Amino acid sequence: MAVTRRFFLKSSGLALASFAAAPSFLQRVAMGQSVAGKDRPIIIAIFQRGAADGVSMVVPFGDRSYAAARPQIAVPEPRGGNADASLDLDGFFALHPQLAPFKPIYAAGHLAIVHAVGSPDNTRSHFDAQDYMESGTPGTKSTSDGWLNRYLLAKKGGKQSPFRAVAFSATMPRSLMGNAPAIAMTNIADFGVRSGQGGSQVAQSFEALYAEGATDMLYGTGKEAFEAVKMLKRANPQQYRAANGASYPRTPYGQALLQIAQLIKSDLGLEVAFTDIGGWDTHANQGASRGQLANRLREFSSGIAALYQDLGDRMRNVVILTMTEFGRTIRQNGSGGTDHGHASCLFALGGPVKGGKVYGKWPGLASDQLYDGRDLALTTDFRDVFAEVAARHMGATNLSAIFPGYKPDPANFKGLIRG
């Protein structure tokens, strides 16, 4: 029987009205068919640097203490017709209006939220907390590699593409530091030998310099570097314009996501991508439905939504995972903002995600339920979420190698990734 749209909607109960053209994989997922297949799983990690306010992103309007704690900056609860109202998710939680691009993906069952998630360590230092989250070892400062790098080491096999792990940032992020090879770039166009006039001839000369002596690490790496440059040139990722009407923000963050999509479409063997977005440290004038934070959320969500739309069917084996080092105080401060807190929320999007749900136990916002009397308490350790993605989506088996000093237990997994 042909899978017509009406049939699909009726049988799955999902609302796909906002999607002009639903990617075919969504239909297969709705029909309960496996999408794992032989596709190499991909993870795109997006770090919100600066401590993003979880209860503004996913508003717990069902908790009575929320609005009371934030007289000027509480995001209004869902109310029909009000442009500033949050967008209801499940009767208790609602999306910030500037996260509207997430709503249809949530409704389609491909966006999951984990709330009250974060690091058990009580540091409120941005530096330390980001360090702990990226190294995957909260409380331990001397870990020199990152969790994503240890994932790459744990799951080897076959000839690895030089583009297996790519970070779009000026220097290698902590998450990808380590012994497994990874590339940091800000612009695909810049990757290679840049010599102004007469460029290609000099590049060829360099390549010839590094051609022999394969046993030597320097020469070996040189060869690989030039192979990578040629590989990139051949694949010509920049030929891939954004598809399906996707429109990325014209910001470094938006362009990073665009280029990640280009690399994925170029089939270069990308497995782990990373980028970050800052501006979350809203100590003053945070705003509610509009303002500082709202503007960041607009860029944040429209970038991810563009990526999701652009990749289309390829999202069947991609998980986009967001994270932030900690959340913010529940009560607003004297400057219309919030200060450093504890738990926050994160988003996971993609075909392999069991979305349409807010995971995690809600600890409550009454005074005696707050962490330290001021912050959202933690009920999910971020490592359990990362580990679930690594295990169920990426296929890693040795989880304690990825999270030293921690034994991620599948019993603690939230179940946000299809097993």
Place this chain on the structure above:
Amino acid sequence: MKLFSTRAAFALLISVSVAASVAVPAGADTKTKSKKSALTEDQKIIHLLNRAGFGPRPGDVERVKAIGIDKYIDQQLHPERIGDAATEARLRGFASLKMDIAQIYDKYPAPNQIARELGLRMPNAANQQANTPPDEASMAAPAQPDQAAQRENRQKIFAYYAERGLRPPQMLLQELQAQKVIRAVYSERQLQEVMTDFWFNHFNIFWGKGADRWMTTDYEMNAIRPNTLGKFEDLLLATAKSPAMLFYLDNFQSMSPNAELPRRRGMNRPAARRRNQGLIGGNLRNRQPESNGEMDRDDEQMKNQRQPQSANNPQSPNNPLNRKRGINENYAREIMELHTLGVDGGYTQKDVQEVARAFTGWSIQQPRQNGKFVFREFMHDKGEKTVLGQKIDAGGMKDGEMVIAILARHPNTAKFISTKLVRRFVSDNPPQALVARVAGVYMKTGGDIREMLRTIFTSEEFYSKEAYRAKIKSPFELAVSAVRAMGGETVGGLQISQFIAKMGQPLYLYQPPTGYPDRAEQWVNTGSLLERLNFGLALSANRVRGTTVDMKRAAPGIESAATDRVMERAIAVLLNGEVSKQTRAVLDRQIKEGVPVKGELDKAAINRGEAMDGAGMIAEGGSPARPSAARPGDRAGRGQRRAERYGFANQVRIPPAPPVDPEVAKVFGLVLGSPEFQRR
């Protein structure tokens, strides 16, 4: 009967030949000897200059030859006897280098502090751009709404800086990075510069962590520099007491769980109480400091306009009352794991706890007072401790000092430090025999760094063929050695630091306390290798703003040299002629295929050269490839513009970059990017 029995004759023969080989070492056993000391005199000198310094400049090999290797080593081991006024003169423009912490806080205030002074409401994004460390700054998005008010605020703040001759904290990083590059390029005290780099990395801190932005300068100038060649224990103690380290590893707020907090006046005044009832949480005793010690973050001060950050201020994170009660083990762990014994050095978790107890009270004064080390008795965990089996009950600050002594004198520390030194100076696989000898010297001399280095620089292992050109240069070493080899000039400048960062070694910005690993794998990967090549090309074409090279200085007479001579000169100048056949062939091909009619310089090249003026940094050049500076919103471009706006200019100028023949530049660029030049 024979005169000599066969056996006796045989024995005699052997003893004679043994005697012969002992008496006449040279040439007797050429096979083993050729492995050990087959370096020529020139090679030994180049090796020494590459290891005990940042590579030879034109003429350096001759200079060392003239006084002899031994004398040169001896000189370098006593930098205080080497005049270096010229280098010091080049640092005149960097005001922060001679300031103490309190002055630095005064002269390099954060923008949000100024906003407070002016009573402005600062939207956060703008704050962050100016405030956050470089690796975060690019993450701060420009705030969209209210842009006119934002711009007005920024202008007011800029005017404030300008009128009072102040600078934003970001300038502190730029000054640090610039002085490091300048010193490594120009200083005659090369070994001291190498050791400053080595020890900073060994006792690594991250500039970007909160208050460390204002305290790192003091750390390098006062804790590291003066102690690079003395006794290890002195260096260890200096870092232990340094405010920068106490903050970086959180010891400044580590306090005994039984600490009796001193009573503070004014706590019960209504105003104070009202502030305490602020929405950040009531009971002062339970309060967490706003950012757990990020003293620059004026979270509280945003509410309390014009409140100083004194310890008396109930809102201040500097108020000991606001600090978390309890012992912080970070420093205790790292001092053993990273600074002295090493991860396998035989300490236990209990030792970590006991060491942490011993260091409670080692803290920092308020920046507004003097920002210096202070021992706070009330924070100290009294009572006996046992560390590595030794009882410590000296009391007060002496507990920590005893720990320092125990750790510094431990044989595992001798081994750990010796291994690191031999790795740095000899090989990624440190020869164990040499390590043992150096460790022996450590134990015998009480950790005398000078003597340990002398042992290394006079060892056979050091001058072995295996060690020659065996190490991969770090990005910093590559950049500096390239400038030196070309006889170049530099004012430091953002671009060279950016290249070093792109090659994988952002200076003063390595986050974990482990410091940059000293091994080839750290530096040799696809992305960074490509950046090394790009650096070589950019440098030789004078496309690194703030740094210039003059072909005529590097290779006199080259402008009129025949084509095939250019290649030979480049190889001779930069690599002592030692390149593989393959490299030679490639360069040969390059110069033959690339060179236009001899004598005609590219017009564009002339324009480029003339466009760079002597101020280096401030030049608006016509250089075609400034990949970072050109793009709007790009961190580097912003940094450059900020630097220019705040008048960051080294007072010492460098000569303008002369015109460059692009083909000659390419050959030199290729050599700088060759596998051979990546090694030291």
